[in-house]
Amino acid sequence: MPSTITSTLLLIVFAAKRSGAVSLRPNDKLLRTSTRVLSVGPEQCRREREHDAAIIYLAPPPQGDDWGDLQKSLETLMHLRDDGRAEVRVFYDREDTWSEEQLQTVLQRAAPRDACVVPIQFRQLPADLAGTEPEWQKRSTWGYQHMCRFFFADIFQIPDLQKYTYWMRMDTDSYLTMDAVIDPFKEMDANHNLVYLHNAENKDCGDVAEGLRDLVTQYYEKVHSNSQGSASFPPSNPDTITLDHILPREMHCVMGYYNNIEIGRLSAFRTAPMIAWRDAVLGSNGIYLHRWGDALLRRLSIELSGAETEPLPQELLRAYHHNR
Known part of the structure; x- marks a missing residue:
């Protein structure tokens, strides 16, 4: 991509007001995903080999049903018959209290698959929202919004994942109920243009999508106008991108993919256009103000970049179960 276009994209910032209005403000100063440093503490691992794929969990505090769900989910990974290609990486908030025994329990439950437990700085509330309360919460005050930010943005910036080619997400309350005799990453090995394997479609409407349609439309128009005549700007033909299928005619709705299980190519989400889009979303505070999921x-990232996707393998989906 020409440097002038890259510079323009990386300066795109949107601001979402509490009223839901979204405006384009190119000179706002904010903490960008491209420069943001995520603190990662010392990991603990049980590892016998190197891996090019990681199965990612984000663990809540080790208590109650959540703690039991995580252990059960890890045990069911034995049903994924990928010859141990992917190791497990369980991220947890370093501010939570985890005992050495609990950390070792995670590693044991994942056995014989290689596994690591990795502390991160999870609670990162935007400075201008300090002292405020969310309009919607689950488990903890801002915990759900932090989770959305982690999976949307942090996993592509976190140093811990730089060495891997692929990621596969599993929620802590999801399980494999039967054998999936498949290496789910092989399809991406064979097609280097394939960047994401998706689940079924979903849709959010109303308050939890407030302002997102406006942000997408303005971002698309800005990117499209800067991409004209640039053969290196993805996709090769920006005119092929349309918004109708992700912004349905019903007002205040946006389409997505269920991503409590997903598989992707990490490098494809670290490109300048992907970073610029994440900067725009994080700069708007829409995740925190409106609970953008x-x-x-994730789907908007893919659609706006023109990335190639395919459905998740049926062998994996037949084995997969999610509690909620």
């Missing part, structure tokens, strides 16, 4: 934001 990472399922919608």
Whole structure:
């Protein structure tokens, strides 16, 4: 991509007001995903080999049903018959209290698959929202919004994942109920243009999508106008991108993919256009003000970049179960 276009894209910032209005403000100063440093503490691992794929979990505090769900989910990974290609990486908030025994329990439950437990700085509330309360919450005050930010943006910036080619997400309350005799990453090995394997479609409407349609439309128009005549700007023909199928005619709705299980190529989400889109979303504070979900934001990342996707393998989907 020519440097002038890259510079223009990386300066695109949107601001979403509490009223839901979204405006384009090119000179706002904010903490960008491209420069943001995520603190990662010392990991603990049980590892016998190197891996090019990681199965990612984000663990809540180790208590109650959540703690039991995580252990059960890890045990069911034995049903994924990928010859141990992917190791497990369980991220947890370093501010939560985890005992050494609990950390070792995670590693044991994942056995014989290689596994690591990795502390991160999870609670990162935007400075201008300090002292405020969310309009919607689950488990903890801002915990759900932090989770959306983590899976939408942090996993592509976090140093811990730089060495991997692929990621596969599993929620802590999801399980494999039967054998999936498949290496789910092989399809992407064979097609280097394929960047994401998606689940079924979903849709959010109303308050939880407030302002997102406006942001997408303005972002699309800005990117499209800067891409004219640039053969290196993805996709090769920007005119092929349309918004109708992700912004349905019903007002206040945005389409996504359920992503409590997903598989993707990490490098494809670290490009300048992907970073610029994440900067725009994070700069708007829409995740925190309106609870924009990472399922919608993931699909928008793909659609706006013109990335190639395919459905998740049926062998994997037949084995997969999610509690909620």
